[in-house]
Amino acid sequence: MSEITLKFRSIWISDLHLGTSGCQTAYLLDFLKHCDADHLYLVGDIIDGWALKRSWFWQQSHNDVIQKILRKARKGTKVTYIPGNHDEGARQFLGLMFGEIIIEDEVIHTMANGKRFLVLHGDRFDGVVQCAKWLAIVGDRLYTITLKLNHWFNRARARMGLGYWSLSQFLKHKVKSAVSFVSNFETAVAAEAKALGLDGVICGHIHKAEMREIDGVLYCNDGDWVESLTALVELQNGELRILTWQKFFIDQQAELIDLYAPNSPLFEGMTA
Numbered sequence: 476m477s478e479i480t481l482k483f484r485s486i487w488i489s490d491l492h493l494g495t496s497g498c499q500t501a502y503l504l505d506f507l508k509h510c511d512a513d514h515l516y517l518v519g520d521i522i523d524g525w526a527l528k529r530s531w532f533w534q535q536s537h538n539d540v541i542q543k544i545l546r547k548a549r550k551g552t553k554v555t556y557i558p559g560n561h562d563e564g565a566r567q568f569l570g571l572m573f574g575e576i577i578i579e580d581e582v583i584h585t586m587a588n589g590k591r592f593l594v595l596h597g598d599r600f601d602g603v604v605q606c607a608k609w610l611a612i613v614g615d616r617l618y619t620i621t622l623k624l625n626h627w628f629n630r631a632r633a634r635m636g637l638g639y640w641s642l643s644q645f646l647k648h649k650v651k652s653a654v655s656f657v658s659n660f661e662t663a664v665a666a667e668a669k670a671l672g673l674d675g676v677i678c679g680h681i682h683k684a685e686m687r688e689i690d691g692v693l694y695c696n697d698g699d700w701v702e703s704l705t706a707l708v709e710l711q712n713g714e715l716r717i718l719t720w721q722k723f724f725i726d727q728q729a730e731l732i733d734l735y736a737p738n739s740p741l742f743e744g745m746t747a
């Protein structure tokens with residue numbers, strides 16, 4: 476068994492979606508076991524209240540995740556919990572402390588090198604495009620069905636004396652705007668950080684880990700623990716990295732190399 480502990484200055488994780496079968500708790504627990512930090516930010520959608528309302532799903536491993544986080548807080552990690560839209564119920568507790576965990580809506584984090592970053596979940600930038608994002612997921616398969624449906628739909632319309640209306644055209648347009656949802660989201664979040672005079676922004680919400688400069692500010696998204704198993708980490712010198720845990724989980728028996736180096740398998744081409 477590997478006993479490696481990686482010590483970061485800060486860790487950001489979001490979109491765990493505890494309370495759903497989608498949460499990859501085995502990887503998440505392994506990550507929490509092997510990684511420590513002075514600051515741990517839980518950047519929203521930690522517990523999926525929406526899903527729990529629909530049907531209760533809670534396993535021991537979900538308790539283990541919570542307990543591991545509480546334990547870190549007890550042992551001196553400064554834990555900040557920023558609720559997202561799936562755990563918006565926690566937003567009524569903003570500014571309060573539970574155990575050693577503080578609940579905040581949005582915070583500013585100062586890196587070791589003095590750079591200041593806005594930290595928020597990101598759902599407030601959804602606007603009207605959220606619907607289109609949903610369409611993007613089902614879009615591909617739906618589109619083929621739609622073409623067939625469209626045929627029958629317009630036959631019915633014609634019979635009722637109505638003109639032709641392209642359902643597939645309509646959906647195609649929606650899917651197209653869904654593709655631009657991600658870039659619109661990223662641009663909007665980055666613009667907010669810029670307006671506040673900050674060096675960058677860290678968010679979650681769209682389940683797409685990313686780190687790139689947008690209009691002079693560094694946009695960072697810590698990804699999720701449903702599919703991508705990613706975290707954003709700050710090294711002791713203030714540098715940021717996107718960490719992909721799956722890789723390390725698989726390779727953890729492998730010979731220990733410099734895991735903090737830019738060529739570390741943990742970071743794989745995702746440095747800034």
Ligand SMILES: [Mn+2]
Pocket residue numbers: 519520559560561596598679680681
């Ligand atoms: Mn969200």
